[in-house]
Amino acid sequence: MSELDGVLRTTRVAPSVLAADFGALREQVRTVLDAGARIIHVDVMDGHFVPPLSMGKQVVEALAGIVHDAGGAIETHLMVARPEEHVDAFAAAGSDVIIAHQEATPHLHHTLQAIDRAGARPGAAINPSTPPDVLSEITEQLEVALCMTVNPGWGGQPFIEHSVDKLRRLRALLPDHVAIEVDGGIGPETAAPCAEAGATRFVAGSSIFGAADPAEAYHAVAQAAGAE
Numbered sequence: 142m143s144e145l146d147g148v149l150r151t152t153r154v155a156p157s158v159l160a161a162d163f164g165a166l167r168e169q170v171r172t173v174l175d176a177g178a179r180i181i182h183v184d185v186m187d188g189h190f191v192p193p194l195s196m197g198k199q200v201v202e203a204l205a206g207i208v209h210d211a212g213g214a215i216e217t218h219l220m221v222a223r224p225e226e227h228v229d230a231f232a233a234a235g236s237d238v239i240i241a242h243q244e245a246t247p248h249l250h251h252t253l254q255a256i257d258r259a260g261a262r263p264g265a266a267i268n269p270s271t272p273p274d275v276l277s278e279i280t281e282q283l284e285v286a287l288c289m290t291v292n293p294g295w296g297g298q299p300f301i302e303h304s305v306d307k308l309r310r311l312r313a314l315l316p317d318h319v320a321i322e323v324d325g326g327i328g329p330e331t332a333a334p335c336a337e338a339g340a341t342r343f344v345a346g347s348s349i350f351g352a353a354d355p356a357e358a359y360h361a362v363a364q365a366a367g368a369e
Contacts, residue, residue: 145237148179148214149262149284149320152341152368154332154359155180155216157324158204159195160346169350170204176356177363179213182324182344183236187221190245191294198227198234205235214238216285218266218324218344220293221245225252232259240264240287240322243275253282264322268293269301273311283319285342286311290335291325296347300326305338312339329365336366343368 142150156178161169170181181204186195201215208215214237219227224241225248231239239261241252249265256263264285265276269292276286288308291298304323311321323332323340328348335343343366345359352358363369 144212145214145262148212149238150318152336152366153180154178154343154345154349154363154366154368155182155322156349156355156359157182157184157344157346158200158350159184160350162350166200167203167207169355171207172355173349173359174208174211174213176359177369178359179211179369180238180342181208181213181215182346183215183217184346185217185219185221185227185231186294190222190242191220193294198230201231201234201236209235216240216264217261218287219245220266225255228252228255228259228261232256232261236261238262238264238285240266240285242266242268242293244268244271250279250282253279257282266293266324269304273307273314276311277314280315280319283315285320285322286315287322287324287344288340289325290323290327290331293325298326300331305334308335308338308340327362329361332362332366340366 217236266287322342324344
Protein backbone atom coordinates (compact mmCIF):
# COMPACT_ATOMS: atom_id res chain seq x y z
CA MET A 142 0.00 0.00 0.00
CA SER A 143 1.37 3.41 -0.97
CA GLU A 144 1.62 6.33 1.43
CA LEU A 145 -1.30 7.98 -0.40
CA ASP A 146 -3.39 4.83 -0.06
CA GLY A 147 -2.62 4.80 3.63
CA VAL A 148 -4.02 8.31 3.95
CA LEU A 149 -7.08 7.82 1.75
CA ARG A 150 -8.14 4.42 3.08
CA THR A 151 -8.26 5.35 6.73
CA THR A 152 -10.87 7.38 8.59
CA ARG A 153 -9.96 11.06 8.22
CA VAL A 154 -11.20 14.59 8.81
CA ALA A 155 -10.69 16.78 5.74
CA PRO A 156 -10.57 20.47 6.68
CA SER A 157 -12.20 22.60 3.97
CA VAL A 158 -10.24 25.70 3.06
CA LEU A 159 -13.42 27.38 1.85
CA ALA A 160 -13.87 28.51 5.47
CA ALA A 161 -10.25 29.55 5.98
CA ASP A 162 -8.86 33.06 6.19
CA PHE A 163 -7.48 33.57 2.68
CA GLY A 164 -5.17 36.26 3.94
CA ALA A 165 -3.38 33.57 5.94
CA LEU A 166 -4.30 30.48 3.94
CA ARG A 167 -0.97 28.68 3.94
CA GLU A 168 -0.48 29.36 7.64
CA GLN A 169 -3.92 28.01 8.49
CA VAL A 170 -3.37 24.91 6.40
CA ARG A 171 -0.01 24.34 8.13
CA THR A 172 -1.81 24.61 11.48
CA VAL A 173 -4.23 21.78 10.71
CA LEU A 174 -1.49 19.69 9.09
CA ASP A 175 0.56 20.05 12.27
CA ALA A 176 -2.55 18.99 14.21
CA GLY A 177 -2.73 15.76 12.22
CA ALA A 178 -4.85 16.52 9.16
CA ARG A 179 -3.70 14.68 6.05
CA ILE A 180 -6.48 15.51 3.59
CA ILE A 181 -7.12 19.13 2.65
CA HIS A 182 -10.47 19.71 0.94
CA VAL A 183 -10.73 22.40 -1.77
CA ASP A 184 -14.25 23.46 -2.82
CA VAL A 185 -14.51 24.79 -6.37
CA MET A 186 -17.73 26.62 -7.31
CA ASP A 187 -18.57 28.12 -10.69
CA GLY A 188 -21.61 30.34 -10.16
CA HIS A 189 -23.67 28.02 -12.41
CA PHE A 190 -24.00 24.60 -10.82
CA VAL A 191 -24.09 26.40 -7.48
CA PRO A 192 -24.66 30.15 -7.01
CA PRO A 193 -21.34 31.26 -5.50
CA LEU A 194 -17.97 31.60 -7.16
CA SER A 195 -14.98 30.26 -5.29
CA MET A 196 -11.36 29.30 -5.83
CA GLY A 197 -9.65 27.86 -8.89
CA LYS A 198 -6.63 25.71 -9.61
CA GLN A 199 -4.28 28.44 -8.36
CA VAL A 200 -5.28 27.60 -4.78
CA VAL A 201 -4.42 23.95 -5.36
CA GLU A 202 -1.07 25.00 -6.83
CA ALA A 203 -0.38 27.24 -3.82
CA LEU A 204 -1.11 24.48 -1.31
CA ALA A 205 0.18 21.38 -3.08
CA GLY A 206 3.75 21.73 -1.87
CA ILE A 207 3.07 22.08 1.83
CA VAL A 208 0.34 19.40 1.82
CA HIS A 209 2.46 16.86 -0.06
CA ASP A 210 5.54 17.63 2.02
CA ALA A 211 3.47 16.70 5.09
CA GLY A 212 2.53 13.36 3.52
CA GLY A 213 -0.99 14.60 2.82
CA ALA A 214 -3.40 14.76 -0.09
CA ILE A 215 -5.41 17.52 -1.73
CA GLU A 216 -9.01 16.62 -2.43
CA THR A 217 -10.74 18.88 -4.98
CA HIS A 218 -14.54 18.98 -4.91
CA LEU A 219 -15.80 20.28 -8.26
CA MET A 220 -19.17 21.93 -7.72
CA VAL A 221 -19.16 23.01 -11.35
CA ALA A 222 -21.13 22.32 -14.51
CA ARG A 223 -19.44 19.87 -16.88
CA PRO A 224 -16.66 18.93 -14.46
CA GLU A 225 -14.98 16.77 -17.09
CA GLU A 226 -13.75 19.96 -18.76
CA HIS A 227 -11.70 20.92 -15.68
CA VAL A 228 -10.24 17.59 -14.61
CA ASP A 229 -6.87 17.89 -16.35
CA ALA A 230 -6.18 21.39 -15.02
CA PHE A 231 -6.83 20.46 -11.40
CA ALA A 232 -4.89 17.21 -11.65
CA ALA A 233 -1.92 19.09 -13.12
CA ALA A 234 -2.19 21.65 -10.30
CA GLY A 235 -1.65 18.92 -7.70
CA SER A 236 -5.06 17.44 -6.84
CA ASP A 237 -4.74 13.88 -5.59
CA VAL A 238 -8.48 13.25 -5.46
CA ILE A 239 -11.06 14.88 -7.74
CA ILE A 240 -14.76 14.63 -6.95
CA ALA A 241 -17.42 15.41 -9.55
CA HIS A 242 -21.15 15.81 -8.95
CA GLN A 243 -23.46 13.24 -10.46
CA GLU A 244 -25.97 16.03 -11.12
CA ALA A 245 -23.43 18.22 -12.98
CA THR A 246 -22.68 16.00 -15.97
CA PRO A 247 -24.64 13.65 -18.23
CA HIS A 248 -21.56 11.41 -18.45
CA LEU A 249 -20.39 10.60 -14.94
CA HIS A 250 -18.70 7.35 -15.94
CA HIS A 251 -16.71 9.22 -18.59
CA THR A 252 -15.79 11.92 -16.05
CA LEU A 253 -14.49 9.34 -13.58
CA GLN A 254 -12.44 7.75 -16.35
CA ALA A 255 -11.00 11.19 -17.18
CA ILE A 256 -10.02 11.70 -13.53
CA ASP A 257 -8.27 8.34 -13.45
CA ARG A 258 -6.44 9.03 -16.73
CA ALA A 259 -5.27 12.37 -15.33
CA GLY A 260 -3.59 10.57 -12.45
CA ALA A 261 -6.01 11.49 -9.65
CA ARG A 262 -8.31 9.31 -7.57
CA PRO A 263 -11.95 9.52 -8.78
CA GLY A 264 -14.90 10.44 -6.61
CA ALA A 265 -18.58 11.21 -7.10
CA ALA A 266 -20.78 13.51 -5.04
CA ILE A 267 -24.54 13.47 -4.67
CA ASN A 268 -26.85 16.24 -3.48
CA PRO A 269 -29.34 15.84 -0.64
CA SER A 270 -32.24 15.15 -3.03
CA THR A 271 -30.31 12.54 -5.04
CA PRO A 272 -30.78 8.89 -4.00
CA PRO A 273 -27.73 6.69 -3.43
CA ASP A 274 -28.81 4.24 -6.14
CA VAL A 275 -27.58 6.60 -8.90
CA LEU A 276 -24.07 5.39 -8.06
CA SER A 277 -24.90 1.69 -8.45
CA GLU A 278 -23.49 1.40 -11.99
CA ILE A 279 -20.15 3.06 -11.28
CA THR A 280 -19.06 1.37 -8.07
CA GLU A 281 -15.93 -0.11 -9.63
CA GLN A 282 -14.75 3.33 -10.80
CA LEU A 283 -15.16 5.03 -7.44
CA GLU A 284 -12.65 5.61 -4.68
CA VAL A 285 -14.84 8.03 -2.71
CA ALA A 286 -18.56 8.78 -2.60
CA LEU A 287 -19.39 12.19 -1.14
CA CYS A 288 -22.81 12.61 0.44
CA MET A 289 -23.81 16.27 0.72
CA THR A 290 -25.44 16.79 4.10
CA VAL A 291 -26.48 20.35 3.20
CA ASN A 292 -27.40 21.80 -0.18
CA PRO A 293 -24.17 22.80 -1.94
CA GLY A 294 -23.45 26.49 -2.40
CA TRP A 295 -25.37 28.04 0.46
CA GLY A 296 -23.51 28.72 3.69
CA GLY A 297 -24.86 28.49 7.20
CA GLN A 298 -27.30 25.65 6.61
CA PRO A 299 -28.08 23.13 9.33
CA PHE A 300 -27.11 19.50 8.91
CA ILE A 301 -29.89 17.51 7.21
CA GLU A 302 -30.76 14.90 9.79
CA HIS A 303 -32.09 12.19 7.48
CA SER A 304 -28.67 12.13 5.80
CA VAL A 305 -27.64 9.63 8.46
CA ASP A 306 -30.01 7.03 7.01
CA LYS A 307 -28.77 7.87 3.51
CA LEU A 308 -25.21 7.13 4.65
CA ARG A 309 -26.31 3.68 5.79
CA ARG A 310 -27.78 3.02 2.35
CA LEU A 311 -24.62 4.24 0.66
CA ARG A 312 -22.46 1.98 2.80
CA ALA A 313 -24.64 -1.02 1.97
CA LEU A 314 -24.49 -0.18 -1.75
CA LEU A 315 -20.77 0.44 -2.20
CA PRO A 316 -17.76 -1.89 -1.96
CA ASP A 317 -15.68 -1.68 1.18
CA HIS A 318 -12.78 0.06 -0.57
CA VAL A 319 -14.94 3.11 -1.39
CA ALA A 320 -14.64 5.87 1.21
CA ILE A 321 -17.94 7.41 2.30
CA GLU A 322 -17.52 11.15 2.77
CA VAL A 323 -19.89 13.65 4.39
CA ASP A 324 -19.86 17.36 3.65
CA GLY A 325 -22.01 20.05 5.25
CA GLY A 326 -22.69 21.01 8.83
CA ILE A 327 -20.02 18.65 10.15
CA GLY A 328 -18.73 19.24 13.66
CA PRO A 329 -18.27 17.05 16.76
CA GLU A 330 -22.04 16.70 17.27
CA THR A 331 -22.81 15.53 13.74
CA ALA A 332 -19.61 13.60 13.00
CA ALA A 333 -20.36 10.89 15.55
CA PRO A 334 -23.73 9.73 14.13
CA CYS A 335 -22.32 9.92 10.61
CA ALA A 336 -19.44 7.68 11.65
CA GLU A 337 -21.85 5.21 13.19
CA ALA A 338 -23.75 5.13 9.88
CA GLY A 339 -20.64 4.28 7.89
CA ALA A 340 -18.94 7.56 6.98
CA THR A 341 -15.15 7.39 6.87
CA ARG A 342 -14.22 10.91 5.70
CA PHE A 343 -15.53 14.12 7.23
CA VAL A 344 -15.32 17.50 5.52
CA ALA A 345 -15.31 20.24 8.14
CA GLY A 346 -14.94 23.90 7.29
CA SER A 347 -16.33 26.53 9.62
CA SER A 348 -16.26 24.18 12.62
CA ILE A 349 -12.46 24.10 12.25
CA PHE A 350 -11.32 27.30 10.55
CA GLY A 351 -14.06 29.36 12.17
CA ALA A 352 -12.89 28.33 15.63
CA ALA A 353 -10.57 30.41 17.80
CA ASP A 354 -8.13 27.47 17.84
CA PRO A 355 -8.35 25.49 14.56
CA ALA A 356 -5.97 22.80 15.83
CA GLU A 357 -8.08 22.14 18.91
CA ALA A 358 -11.24 22.19 16.79
CA TYR A 359 -9.69 19.68 14.38
CA HIS A 360 -8.94 17.33 17.26
CA ALA A 361 -12.52 17.62 18.53
CA VAL A 362 -14.02 16.63 15.17
CA ALA A 363 -11.47 13.85 14.69
CA GLN A 364 -12.18 12.40 18.12
CA ALA A 365 -15.94 12.43 17.48
CA ALA A 366 -15.45 10.78 14.09
CA GLY A 367 -13.01 8.17 15.34
CA ALA A 368 -10.50 9.53 12.83
CA GLU A 369 -6.72 9.50 12.84
